Amino acid sequence: MVKGEISNIFKVAFLYMATIIGAGFASGQEIIRFFSMYYAGGFFGIILAGMLFSIIGYIVLNKVFSERISSYDEFLFPMTGYFLGRLMEFIVMLFMSCIMCVMIAGLGNVLGELTGLDYKYCIVISAAATLLAIMTNIKGIVAISSVVSPVLIAGIIFVGFYILASKDTSVFSISGKVKLLTDNWVFSAILYVSYNTIISTVLMSRMLPYLKSGKVSKWGGVLGGGMLCVTALIINSALYSFYPHSIISEIPVLGIIQNNSKLLSHIYSIILILAMYTSAVTSGYCLTERISSKMKINYKLVGAVLCAVAMPMSTLGFSSLITTLYPVFGYLGLFLMFIILFQFVRGYITRPR
Template sequence: MSQDVKNILKVASIYMATVIGAGFASGQEIMQFFSSYYEGGFYGIVLAGVLFALIGYIVLVKVYSERIRNYEEFLFPSVGWVIGWIMEIMVTLFMGSVLCIMVAGAGSIISGALNIPYHYGTLIAAILCMIVFLTDIKGIVALSSFVTPILVLGILGAGFYVIVNMDAWVFSPVPGFDAITDNWLVSSLLYVSYNSISGVAVMCSLLPYLKSRKIAAAGGIIGGLALSFIAIVLNIILYVFYPDIVSEEIPVLSIIGRHNFILGEFYKILLLLAMFISAVTSGYGFIERIANKVRISRKILIPVICGFVVPISNVGFSGLISSVYPAFGYVGMFMLFMILIQGLNMLVSKLAASFAFVSSKREYKNRDR
């Protein structure tokens, strides 16, 4: 495998890791943002995949072309200082909340697996996150490159197993879903918007791994389209199954556990990895935001932040997805449209440059005659 291909897959893996968190792998996000709209949910997933691919392409190419090293260098020149500071605060709050929730979820699984009190489980999860944070972006990249392929293959493998072994395909409407909004289009935009908050922040730190424009462009596009494919597999499972999974906190795990106990235990490990990678990517972005505002050594700041995470990691998992995520989705909608407008400007500039080149070439030929 060539070095360019390795770098493309590495960048795509990091991008995907910011989205494939516990909410995604558990099926809660897919169920609430897509499955609740029946057939429209599949249209929403396709739209989300296209948008993820466009966002990844636009942001990473901009990071490479303009040598952007952090989120502030990307945000403030685009929207100005006033709106930039508002967005900065929203991004910081979102990443901090995701860090707390994912540490809580991971702590719950750890405490159950080791048969220890819940608060010890969250403490272990926070310490593991702290260790990765102290390795800086290199540790995040290494962890994402290792964990994301495992998550992708594990989710797809478990999903296809359930699909192949289903007793029947039931494509009748599934009652009982509580839709996030009134239509799949808005829901899909919200889903992409709040995921872009952390995704863009992490992508702005990837300049050292963007060795060429091709790596930046391919990494963003492949990451976005792969997310859509995985989401479609999960949505098939949720869409065709019986309505009683609606009340499940972790619906995909409930479905898989009914088919195969061993596979269900394996999926618990996948969920733990998903929670951990989500906590690490969001937490790194949160620490970056705080570190840029205070003059404290990161070696001190990181343990302090991880220490505060433990006592406040007591928020409901599905409740967060159905309330906090959509709220940040509306906030992130501005960022989504801002990025798409930048992409349109990039396209117009490229077309204008191409037109100018063709015109000058024709003029040069005419002079020769």
């Protein structure tokens, strides 16, 4: 494997991860709701999710490379047919809209806390920064993810180990109970992979220019899923040490480290900003690209309108999004995940020996 291939593999892996490591992941909310609440089962759930992410990344990217797919329509419709494809497309666009709006709102909140600026000005800044990245199209998104994703992974892992090393639950108190999303860790892990597959497939179907060889397409997905698994295991270990104390915080990881280190809490706030920004940009790009290509409207105009509309739509709370909308889209995304896996298995069985 040549040096250029290794570089492209990591580039593709980081871009794949950028669609999944968003604010929900970095804050700890997703990890708690989908894994930590199942105690020891949560660790097995993360391993299962990591395996599924690797398998799906492998399948989708290999399909994009081997069939020279350059758009989401070319990826989706041959598998689902017209009617189901249109239904799935509507679900995808709705989910991307929700993610984009809430992440811009989250950016505004964190920026306001760090800078002291009025919330409405922080929202404008967040939307403008998101729009600037969207305007760069897929090349800019790849460049951003190549820089931001390694920083996110390093920051999350460092903070995870810091929490484990400085465990002190005496500053917490418990109030109330939190309802489990599902009855078992297996289905919870599947739901987690399912709703993340909705957006990640949109972005992966546009990655043909970066899939220079079959090795890049195959190993990019596998590596991305593997790194996600390791990072999630570290965060879960840290949150599990504080469970159920950690569930009372809107942003669990930040809530824990604020009681131990003010400096580290400010640093992690910046990591959260990067995570929210990455989520807003990737979902905003995917949504802009879909609307622009389907309605034949100027790409930059669509991006500007979407960012403008997203500014007033900041009423949903961060944790309520994780606990209500994400599982709903997880159920809706099960069909897409099943179709991807089924098509791969059927193709493998029927392939000439």
